Amino acid sequence: MVIEHQDTKTIVEKQRTALHEAQRWKENAKPWDQWADNVARMADRLNQPFLKALDIQPGQHVLDLASGPGEPALSMRKVIGDAPALLVATDWIPEMLMALRKRDLESGKGDIEVVATDMESLPFKEKSFDRISCRFGIMFLSNPLKALKDCYNILKLKGQIGFLVFGPLKENSLHNVLHEAVQDVFGFSEKENSYSPFRYASSQEDEHGAESLESMMEKIGYKSLKSETLRIEKYISGESSFWQQQLEMSYSYYLKTKSEDSLFRLDDNIRGRFENTRSEKGIPITMKARIITGIKT
Numbered sequence: 001m002v003i004e005h006q007d008t009k010t011i012v013e014k015q016r017t018a019l020h021e022a023q024r025w026k027e028n029a030k031p032w033d034q035w036a037d038n039v040a041r042m043a044d045r046l047n048q049p050f051l052k053a054l055d056i057q058p059g060q061h062v063l064d065l066a067s068g069p070g071e072p073a074l075s076m077r078k079v080i081g082d083a084p085a086l087l088v089a090t091d092w093i094p095e096m097l098m099a100l101r102k103r104d105l106e107s108g109k110g111d112i113e114v115v116a117t118d119m120e121s122l123p124f125k126e127k128s129f130d131r132i133s134c135r136f137g138i139m140f141l142s143n144p145l146k147a148l149k150d151c152y153n154i155l156k157l158k159g160q161i162g163f164l165v166f167g168p169l170k171e172n173s174l175h176n177v178l179h180e181a182v183q184d185v186f187g188f189s190e191k192e193n194s195y196s197p198f199r200y201a202s203s204q205e206d207e208h209g210a211e212s213l214e215s216m217m218e219k220i221g222y223k224s225l226k227s228e229t230l231r232i233e234k235y236i237s238g239e240s241s242f243w244q245q246q247l248e249m250s251y252s253y254y255l256k257t258k259s260e261d262s263l264f265r266l267d268d269n270i271r272g273r274f275e276n277t278r279s280e281k282g283i284p285i286t287m288k289a290r291i292i293t294g295i296k297t
């Protein structure tokens, strides 16, 4: 009886986290749509090595998970070509998929199939896809093992899966400065534990004891695991509020209730933090990410 009670509590807790996450992404969908083209341009330096590591080829059947407003699905669309190639983009927030659809119609043929689905309960038949991709999505799941298992089933034999995840928070300067400033001004911090965007920053278990992505993939049966670290550094003049898009994409669900005055204080705080890092080359912006791939044999 006691065990049943504990299980129910765990399920309720997980459900609560999932609902909170869904609400957060629903409210963030508008800025993700608004800034999608800018972000796509900036993130292309991560995207291209990701597509290469996944060995995306013409004619493949590809599933992109947690596609948000469209990447890497839109970039893969250009590589795989026309039918019988197939590209299915998914997300659990319909507003994200509507943004993706709009961009697909504007820039392509509008033939990316979209399916609104939770990554933890994928509706596809087994052995349906040659490739499965997920860029900056797996870290937000309450049950990543379930998602990895579903993906294993729906991959064809010799099919390949690939994830792009953030490296450590401190090495992603834009996220780090925003994190510190929001904490400083509002005393608010996104959970830095297992549901953090930086959860799979390392190939080792994290400091909260959360299992690494590599270890979970091995457990499910993926073989030939490979990982690659990507690091980008650039210097910017920093004249405008260049952080605005990331701030809205990460925190609009939280900041929507804040007063104009406190948002001005936040803006000043962020500007001050970036100015403190300025050198003669400008303000350094660093990004670190990891690509992890595996094969179903």
Ligand SMILES: C[S@@+](CC[C@H](N)C(=O)[O-])C[C@H]1O[C@@H](n2cnc3c(N)ncnc32)[C@H](O)[C@@H]1O
Residues within 6 Å of the ligand: 021, 025, 065, 066, 067, 068, 069, 070, 071, 072, 090, 091, 092, 093, 096, 117, 118, 119, 120, 134, 135, 136, 137, 140, 141
């Ligand atoms: C950081 S965004 C990444 C979007 C896009 N792949 C990119 O790289 O720009 C994370 C996306 O994961 C989606 N997401 C989070 N949890 C999910 C879940 N359980 N099932 C499906 N999508 C989920 C969110 O709605 C959001 O669109």
